[in-house]
Amino acid sequence: MALPPSSARVVIIGGGVIGCSVAYHLTKLGWKDVVLLERKQLTSGTTWHAAGLIAQLRATANMTKLAKYSQELYGNLEAETEVATGFKRCGSITVALTDERREEIFRQAGMARAFGVAVEEISPTEVKQRYEHLNIDGVKAGVYLPLDGQGDPANIALALAKGARQNGAQVIERTLVTGVKRDGRRITGVDWEQGAETGHIACEMVVNCGGMWGHQLGKMLGVNVPLHACEHFYIVTENIPGLQQLPVLRVPDECAYYKEDAGKILLGAFEPNAKPWAMDGIPKDFEFDQLPEDFDHFEPILEQAVERLPMLAEAGIHTFFNGPESFTPDDAYHLGLAPEMDNVWVAAGFNSIGIQSAGGAGMALSQWMDTGEKPFDLGDVDISRMQPFQGNRTYLFERAKESLGLLYADHFPFRQKETARGIGRSPFHEHLLERGAVMGEFAGWERANWFAREAQEAKYEYSWSRQNFFNNVREEHMSVRQNVGMYDMSSFGKFRVEGPDAMAFMNYIGGGNYDVPVGKIVYTQFLNRSAGIEADVTVTRIEQDCYLVVTPAASRVADFTWMRRNKGDFSVVITDVTTGEGILAIMGPRSRELLQAVSPNDFSNDVNPFGTAQTIEIGMGMARVHRVTYVGELGWEVYIPTDMCGHVFETIAKAGFDFGLRLCGMHMMDTCRMEKGFRHFGHDITSEDHVLEAGLGFAVKTDKADFVGRDAVLRKREEGLSRRLVQFKLTDWEPLLYHNEPVLRDGEVVGYLSSGGYGHHLGAAVGMGYVPCAEPGEKPADMLASTYEIDVMGARVRAEAQLKPFYDPKGERAKA
Incomplete structure (x- = not known):
């Protein structure tokens, strides 16, 4: 049996179908010095006993693209390698x-x-x-x-392994990885054991394809791979x-x-x-x-x-x-560059769909490794979506009881996980529960999604039609539109960027201009080199050499990692301070009156105009208020030191009785933001969505110093758009939209909704989706001359289309 070489460009650990696919695709890209190490025999973990079902349709467009690629690959693999894959299209x-x-x-x-x-x-x-x-x-x-x-799982893996060998890879069995050598955030080599022989391979990269061993292998490599x-x-x-x-x-x-x-x-x-x-x-x-x-x-x-x-x-x-098969906390597999290290890649945790996913996953990961950039949006499976605590073994054991069954459970909108709950709690958690909060779980955080009425059971009753909380959300929605509502935003990520190069760093990593006065808030995106959107954040200059970056809870790890990896030689320190402050959002036409009732500070436009922050006294405590909104109303986000959160909540709640203050949940925030056409990262805007085609050109300032993605922004402005994000409102009040419903332009399917919900103020379902230009250079405004329909469960429903928001298109309410 061959012994491993002394060095390699990449060491792939694990010889199941995923590891074999990664090796195959890297060699197809011309990589040399590819070494795959398998502890026992190829396929001997899970692959050999997989059922071999190969379906095309997945939950999102890009996951479907990967599954379709797998099918096409397996259909051709037999001719290339002369290994029978057993693949047949039986329907x-x-x-x-x-x-x-x-x-x-x-x-x-x-x-x-x-x-x-x-x-x-x-x-x-x-x-x-x-x-x-x-x-x-x-x-x-x-x-x-x-x-x-369907296909023969073991033979598909063996065919991929043979194809990798034919293109120069070394596939070595009976070789256990026993340890690694590490230099800071990089693995410099792996130790191996083959019978009585031992040795070391120096390498530039490592790929964890360890399957159900992926979690413990991740610990050896210094990365978090949550699966069980x-x-x-x-x-x-x-x-x-x-x-x-x-x-x-x-x-x-x-x-x-x-x-x-x-x-x-x-x-x-x-x-x-x-x-x-x-x-x-x-x-x-x-x-x-x-x-x-x-x-x-x-x-x-x-x-x-x-x-x-x-x-x-x-x-x-x-x-x-x-x-045994491995399952992840959210039933999506893990792919990509691990956040904790700079040269450790992951392809593991395939939740019983490894055969149908392996071809596409191997293709996508190899392209990412080859160019250093994702070939298209992989947010659904990007390993950086996982939170550090999700590597906890007790958590994984409890969540795994549910994850497997959820594959065939009803996939109702807003369905919440039931196991392994209650881990991440905001400082307001008990206050909200006492007042009827119905909690959902998001990125490990317990968040109030809606509030039950006094005689109503505080529990979800799932359905595809109007669910039991539909009217609760409507009441919360209308309170924010007509009066004043308050909701907990503590789960949002918060990063301090400070140091002598803070402004220069922010101007390099972000598309906005951060050379602004202290207290100014900038809504902005972090772009990749193709001007796709890697993060959608607000940035507040809270001191001369210190900025606060606020990001969605789900992308907290990914955004923090993106900032660290792009720090280069800038003299800055980036610190995650998420749990240091709680946030209460107070929104609605009477929000200024409510704040003035609990604080001696001035909240007028002269002192605290839209897009600015100030430190205030509140009750007997202190806070910082940011005048921004994700619901399209006059309002403030109140940032409170964690130790004062209880006092501040009680102070506002007590004063709120006189104003008819209503506690609101995340579902309300989502319905309000869709009426306003505010984008949601991961749905409406992703790493493959050009910032101009997303309609966010106003947030990009190309007249400043160079920044990541600037050339791609200028190029797109010169070439013209190839598609544009459009907002839709159904003309029938009854149907409900969620996302992924087909969009028809003049009778032809041209795309799908990236997000959908019910516009309670508008009285109909609303959504957003990208519409391709009918011809090169078509102006976005010309798109609106077409007739649009949305396919709702096979029925075509007429929809109005707009580029501007359906609600308050000029943004006057937020600036009142």
């Missing part, structure tokens, strides 16, 4: 047994069309025609994706005479999937209460192993399956299989 059917599930899968069908995936909504009779063995009792509808497929192994069950029947090729069948309401394979049926389960495995570590000798049978755990799924597919009652069980 897939998902059936609904409830009206709610029917709406879900029909909305997914609309999304599929917007993403360019072939799909058909089919009746129960048509389901039966395509899957004759199915008992369609209780089936409401189905969706059919004719180009979905769960037991995953399936059975394979004896051979069924005469059984022909069938589409893959999913019955999510019964937690089951079915796959015909070589005349047998494989029945697998994603049960609601999963069994986490190996909290204390995976056994060292684990290789092609399976876990003990637990028929009692699987039996409820099997009982329903025998009713659904009666042939199972007569077919004997050939195999009862229980094997």
Whole structure:
């Protein structure tokens, strides 16, 4: 057996389908000195026992793009490597047994069309025609994706490994990585052990493709990779005479999937209460192993399956299989450059979709490694979305119980995780709970999403139609529009940037101009070299050499990492001070009156105009108020030292009785911001959305010194836009929008909504989405001459389109 070399450009750790894909794609880009190390044999962890379902449609456009790429790759891989991948396009059917599930899968069908995936909504009779063995009792509808497929997982991995070898990679088995050498934020090499032999590989980069070992391997490499192994069950029947090729069948309401394979049926389960495995570590000798049978755990799924597919009652069980797979806290895999290190990459935690994801994930990661920039937006899976605490083993164990089952649960809008809750709490948490707050979890924070009335149960009741909190949010929304509301923004990230080069650094990393007086607030974006948006923030100059950057909670780690990686030689210190202050947002026409009732300071336009901050006395404490708004009303964000938060909340709440102050939640903030056309990072604006096409050119100041992305901004201004973010309002008050609904321009699908919600003041659903220019150089204003419709569950609903906000288009209310 070959020993590893003494040096390499990159060492990939883990020889499952993901590691093999990364090696394959790097060598396809011309990389030499690529070394893949596998502790035992290729595929011996999870890949070898995967079900091999290969679907095209994922939850977002880019994840669908990656899944479609995987299919195309596997279809061609056999000819390239002469290794049979078993790939075949047999199609897939998902059936609904409830009206709610029917709406879900029909909305997914609309999304599929917007993403360019072939799909058909089919009746129960048509389901039966395509899957004759199915008992369609209780089936409401189905969706059919004719180009979905299945393959041989182990052989797909082996084909990728062979392709990597053919292009110069070294794939070395039976070689355990035992340690690393580290220099600051870089790994300089890895130690290995092969039988009695030991050695060291000096390297420029490391990729963690450790699968269910990814978490502990991450600790060795100095990075956080939150995932946990769960037991995953399936059975394979004896051979069924005469059984022909069938589409893959999913019955999510019964937690089951079915796959015909070589005349047998494989029945697998994603049960609601999963069994986490190996909290204390995976056994060292684990290789092609399976876990003990637990028929009692699987039996409820099997009982329903025998009713659904009666042939199972007569077919004997050939195999009862229980094997481990890794799951992440949010059921999205981990990809990208780890925040904690500058040369450690991650591709792990594939949540039972590793086969269908591996090709695309390997392609995307290799391009990112090759150029240093993401090839397109990968925010859904970027490892930097994870918070440090999410590496806690107890947290992962508890969340894993739910993560597996959520794959087949109803994917209702606003559905909240139920396990591993209550970890991150703002200073106002108990005050809000006492007043009826219904909490959601976001990036580990417990946040008040809406407030229950006195006699109402403070609990979500999920649906695809108007949910039980719809009117609560409407009341909160209208309080902010007509009177005054208050909500907790403490979860937002806060970074101090200070030092003699603070202004120069901010002017380099951000598109705005930060040479402003102390107390001035600048709304701005951090751009990449293509002028895509890496962060959407506010920046306040709080001292001559000190700025406060405020960012959304979800992108806190990513934005902090972006700033650190672009710091270069600037003499600045960047400090995360998120938990040092709580934030209460006080918004609405009477917000000035309320603040004047609790503070002796002057909140007039002369002293505290829009876009400025000042330090104030409040009650018997101190705070800093920022006059900005994400809801489009007169208002202030009140930044309070954590130790004074309780006192300040009580002071404002007491005075608020006289003003009819209403406590509000995050759902209200979202509906108000959509009426105003305010962009949401991760949905409406991402790293691949050009700042000008997002309609944010006003925030970019190209007449200042050079900054990241400036050339791309100037180039786009000269070339003209290729698309533009447009705001939509339905002309029918009844339908609801969430996001990803197809957008039709003059009868043709041209895109999809990046976000959607209900405009309670406007009286109809609103959304945003990018519309491509009909011809090169088309002016955005000319787009509005077209007729627009939004596809809502297969029905085309007429929509008004505007570039300016539907609510207060001139922004006069915020500046009152």
